[in-house]
Structures are given as structure tokens and as C-alpha cells.
Amino acid sequence: MARKSGSHGEITGPRILAAAERLIARKGFAAVTMREIAREVGVQAGALYLYIPDKQTLLFDLMRRHMEELLAAWEAEPKGETPLEQLEAFARFHIRFHLARPDATFISYMELRNLEPENFARIEALRKRYEDILEGILKEGSAAGVFRVPDTKLATMALIAMLTGVNTWYREGGRLSRERVERIYWNMVRRAVKG
Amino acid sequence: MARKSGSHGEITGPRILAAAERLIARKGFAAVTMREIAREVGVQAGALYLYIPDKQTLLFDLMRRHMEELLAAWEAEPKGETPLEQLEAFARFHIRFHLARPDATFISYMELRNLEPENFARIEALRKRYEDILEGILKEGSAAGVFRVPDTKLATMALIAMLTGVNTWYREGGRLSRERVERIYWNMVRRAVKG
DNA sequence: GTCTATAGCTTGATAGAC
DNA sequence: GTCTATCAAGCTATAGAC
Structure with a gap:
């Protein structure tokens, strides 16, 4: 036809x-x-x-897609074996993934308050799953004596905030290459938690 | 009358x-x-x-007041003498000031895009003045060999993002006291930049 | 699958009474 | 200094033609 x-x-x-x-x-x-x-x-x-169906669902779909892609991308990532290797993989992955999606990242942090309660709860559940990945690495490393982290939950929030912050200032083609930014941030992360 | x-x-x-x-x-x-x-x-x-006069000016006034109070409060803060003391003073001050003003802090980071160009430029200028305070401390410490920071601008952004992140999760009367949060964050900051 | 047209509201801002 | 009343514009979402 x-x-x-x-x-x-x-x-x-x-x-x-x-x-x-x-x-x-x-x-x-x-x-x-x-x-x-x-x-x-x-x-x-x-x-x-x-x-x-409506504007609200449009926002929810954007945010859900972003979070699901984030979790799926981490699943597909080569992770290393020791907590230190895993932490480096996570730090570099987090920067790389979010720098590649500045709009979706911005929306996911700024528009939570515009989600209706049920949608908000579903996005928050996905976000918690992601935070739990990093906290798991920090816990394992602490138990092994590789990291010295007095509170893994707090360190998780601190590191994610620091890493996501790259999006607020990084510009493609700017003074620093993405690889160099990754390396400097990874060094700060490593030193912030090292035992 | x-x-x-x-x-x-x-x-x-x-x-x-x-x-x-x-x-x-x-x-x-x-x-x-x-x-x-x-x-x-x-x-x-x-x-x-x-x-x-209008809604836009209302937003601008809120953000300008917040940034001016921030700069004035830092001026009034006891700062210590060595770069390490100054960095600790800054980290604790930043957490304390922003935790006391969660609404204004949130607005200052979320509503920049709703400022008209001229207002945006004025707020950004105030923000830059604040960032320059931290960068100045990092530069001085690097020159003195107390800090090891490969790029002071980047470290400034990383540390401010990490410290401001406290506002996203901290709740008065929660699991951790503000003093304890300050101490843990200060330790992460210190180790992230130490020489 | 997309269009035009529009219902039914809400918006920022103003005018004039008191 | 505040209120009531209102304007012109813009909004989401829907109905019906094609």
C-alpha cells in the first residue's frame, strides 16, 4: 500500500x-x-x-530512558577485579557517560520536582540502584582495607556530586581533553578515599 | 499621621x-x-x-542577594593563615552557609537559565568571584608545595561541586550531625588535594 | 498521520476605586 | 497600600476534516 x-x-x-x-x-x-x-x-x-499521552509522561519517559541507559551501560562496562580498579572504572564511566548526554543529565537532576509523585518514586528507585553500585565498591574496598571511608553512603554522594559536576563546566574542544579530565578526577577520587 | x-x-x-x-x-x-x-x-x-517591577526582577533579586550574602559572609569569616587552614575554613564555611539556605542555594544553581542575558552575566560575575577565592587558596598552596593540584581551575570546580552536593541529601536531625558531615567532607577535600 | 480550529483555562501585568 | 476587575496573550488538550 x-x-x-x-x-x-x-x-x-x-x-x-x-x-x-x-x-x-x-x-x-x-x-x-x-x-x-x-x-x-x-x-x-x-x-x-x-x-x-501528555506533557508529564513526556518528561517521565525522558528521565526513565536516561536512567535505564545509564544502568545498562554500566552493566556492559569492563569493570576490573579489585575495588581500586572498579572505582577507577566507575569514575571514568560516570564522567564519560554523562558528558556524552549533557541534556539528559541536566534534566535528570533539575526536573525531579516536576515529576508527579508516582513517577518521581520510580525515577528515584532507578537512581538509588545506580548509587548502590558505587557504594558497593566503596564497601568492598573498605572491608578489604584498600579504602579508608568513615561513611560509605556519604562518600558515595560526595563522589557522585563531584563527578557529575564536570558537566557544568566541560566544553568539547576546550582547554582540557576528556581523557585528561578523567585522569585528574580519577586521581582526586582515588586520593579522597585511599586507605 | x-x-x-x-x-x-x-x-x-x-x-x-x-x-x-x-x-x-x-x-x-x-x-x-x-x-x-x-x-x-x-x-x-x-x-x-x-x-x-516584574517576575524576572524578582528572580534576579533573589539570586543577587544570595550571592552577595555569600561573598559578604566569607569576608566576615575567620580564615586561618596557612593554605591548609584556609582550605579547611573554606570547606566548612561553604557547607555551613549553603546548608543554612537550601532554597536560595537550589535556586542559584537551577534557575540560571531563566535569567535574561544581562542578569545572567551579573550573577555569573558574582559566582566567579566566589570561585576565585577557592582557586586562590589552591594556587597559594600549590606554589608552597602543600597541595598537589595539576589544574587549580578544575580542582576548584570539583571541590565546589562536591561540597554543594551536601545540600541534595542532608536533612536536619538525620543520621549525621552537621559537624560530623563537615569533618568527613573536609577530610576528603584535604586528601584529594594534599601534596 | 497530520491538519485546522477551538474549548476551556491560566498567565503576567495594568487601571481605577477606595 | 491594597483590592477588584480586566486585558491580551498563551497554555494543554481535544474534535473532526482529510
């Missing part, structure tokens, strides 16, 4: 997510209108509702 | 700032309406415009 003229169903859906991610990261969820997203995609506002 | 009934000019202004700060921190600038702020203060929406 010939396709109807102007029919692009297979690609409009992903394009809506992409446009929404870019706009929300730049202006904030509440400030972005459905008309803007539609304009960016090249359709009329009403057509968006063929792909998403 | 007798005051007109229902006249509270001296206190309504500050109350508008306080209500706006609380609401914007909780819901985001774009999601907060002038009517909400007015309701919180106990006046009608139109009355707000006796105290502020």
Missing part, C-alpha cells in the same frame, strides 16, 4: 523525544510549550498527542 | 521575597505564578507590583 503523503510515524516519535530533551534542558520543563516542541519537530501541536 | 487600615508596606516587601524563594525552590521559576506568591503573602496579585 502506498503511504499517505506526509506520513512519518516511525520517525516522528523519536524526534519528539529528541526535541523535547533539547528544549527542556535549555529552558526548563515548565517553560517549554507543546507548540515549541511541535515546531521543532515540524508538526502541529495536536499531532504530538498521537505519540505521547 | 495615622496609618491607613491594611497598610503593611514595610513588611510586605520582604515577605514577597521570602514566599517567592520558597515557592520557586519547590516548583521552579516558570511553574510559579504571581497569584501563588500573592496568596502565600496574603495579598492580591496586583499588590505585588508595588514592590517588584
Whole structure:
């Protein structure tokens, strides 16, 4: 059967997510209108509702996708064997993954408050799973005497905040290469927890 | 002269700032309406415009006040003499100051994108002044051989991100006292940069 | 699958009474 | 100094034509 003229169903859906991610990261969820997203995609506002039930679900889908990709990417990562190797793998992975997705990262940290309670709880559960990965490494290393960490939960939060902070200032093609940034941060992480 | 009934000019202004700060921190600038702020203060929406020219200026005033208080508070802080003492003073001060102002801190990091360009530039200039304080300490310590920091700018960003991160999880009356949190973070900071 | 048109509200900000 | 009333604009989401 010939396709109807102007029919692009297979690609409009992903394009809506992409446009929404870019706009929300730049202006904030509440400030972005459905008309803007539609304009960016090249359709009329009403057509968006063929792909998403409402604006809230759009935000939730973006954040869930980001967290699920994060967890899946860590699963696929070569991790090393000793706690020290695992900590280095985690630090470098965290920087690399988040630098590659600045918009999604920004949204995941800034727009939690715009999630309805049930959606918020689901995203927080995913985030906790990710934090538990790092805390597990710190616990193992502490038990083995490789790390000296008086409180693993607190160290987890401190290190993740430090590593995610790269996104606030790093610019592609800037003064420092990503590899150099990774190395310097890894050195700070290592020294902050070393036994 | 007798005051007109229902006249509270001296206190309504500050109350508008306080209500706006609380609401914007909780819901985001774009999601907060002038009517909400007015309701919180106990006046009608139109009355707000006796105290502020518009919504944008309200946001700018909140952020400027926060940054100016931050710089003034550091000026008034006892700082120690050696770079190590100064770094400890800075780390503890940063945690203490920001934990005491969670709403203003949140707004200052989340709502930069909702500032108009000119206002954004002014807030960024104040933020840079604050970052320069920490970088100055790191530079002095590096020159003296007390710290080993391959890149002072990068270390500045890393440490500030780590310290500000306390605000995302710390809760008054929780598992750890503020003093204990300060001490653990200071230890991580110290070890991350020590020579 | 997308469009046009629009219902039904809410928004920031202003004018004028008191 | 505050209120009531209101404006023009913009919002999400839906209905129905094609």
C-alpha cells in the first residue's frame, strides 16, 4: 500500500523525544510549550498527542530512558577485579557517560520536582540502584582495607556530586581533553578515599 | 499621621521575597505564578507590583542577594593563615552557609537559565568571584608545595561541586550531625588535594 | 498521520476605586 | 497600600476534516 503523503510515524516519535530533551534542558520543563516542541519537530501541536499521552509522561519517559541507559551501560562496562580498579572504572564511566548526554543529565537532576509523585518514586528507585553500585565498591574496598571511608553512603554522594559536576563546566574542544579530565578526577577520587 | 487600615508596606516587601524563594525552590521559576506568591503573602496579585517591577526582577533579586550574602559572609569569616587552614575554613564555611539556605542555594544553581542575558552575566560575575577565592587558596598552596593540584581551575570546580552536593541529601536531625558531615567532607577535600 | 480550529483555562501585568 | 476587575496573550488538550 502506498503511504499517505506526509506520513512519518516511525520517525516522528523519536524526534519528539529528541526535541523535547533539547528544549527542556535549555529552558526548563515548565517553560517549554507543546507548540515549541511541535515546531521543532515540524508538526502541529495536536499531532504530538498521537505519540505521547501528555506533557508529564513526556518528561517521565525522558528521565526513565536516561536512567535505564545509564544502568545498562554500566552493566556492559569492563569493570576490573579489585575495588581500586572498579572505582577507577566507575569514575571514568560516570564522567564519560554523562558528558556524552549533557541534556539528559541536566534534566535528570533539575526536573525531579516536576515529576508527579508516582513517577518521581520510580525515577528515584532507578537512581538509588545506580548509587548502590558505587557504594558497593566503596564497601568492598573498605572491608578489604584498600579504602579508608568513615561513611560509605556519604562518600558515595560526595563522589557522585563531584563527578557529575564536570558537566557544568566541560566544553568539547576546550582547554582540557576528556581523557585528561578523567585522569585528574580519577586521581582526586582515588586520593579522597585511599586507605 | 495615622496609618491607613491594611497598610503593611514595610513588611510586605520582604515577605514577597521570602514566599517567592520558597515557592520557586519547590516548583521552579516558570511553574510559579504571581497569584501563588500573592496568596502565600496574603495579598492580591496586583499588590505585588508595588514592590517588584516584574517576575524576572524578582528572580534576579533573589539570586543577587544570595550571592552577595555569600561573598559578604566569607569576608566576615575567620580564615586561618596557612593554605591548609584556609582550605579547611573554606570547606566548612561553604557547607555551613549553603546548608543554612537550601532554597536560595537550589535556586542559584537551577534557575540560571531563566535569567535574561544581562542578569545572567551579573550573577555569573558574582559566582566567579566566589570561585576565585577557592582557586586562590589552591594556587597559594600549590606554589608552597602543600597541595598537589595539576589544574587549580578544575580542582576548584570539583571541590565546589562536591561540597554543594551536601545540600541534595542532608536533612536536619538525620543520621549525621552537621559537624560530623563537615569533618568527613573536609577530610576528603584535604586528601584529594594534599601534596 | 497530520491538519485546522477551538474549548476551556491560566498567565503576567495594568487601571481605577477606595 | 491594597483590592477588584480586566486585558491580551498563551497554555494543554481535544474534535473532526482529510
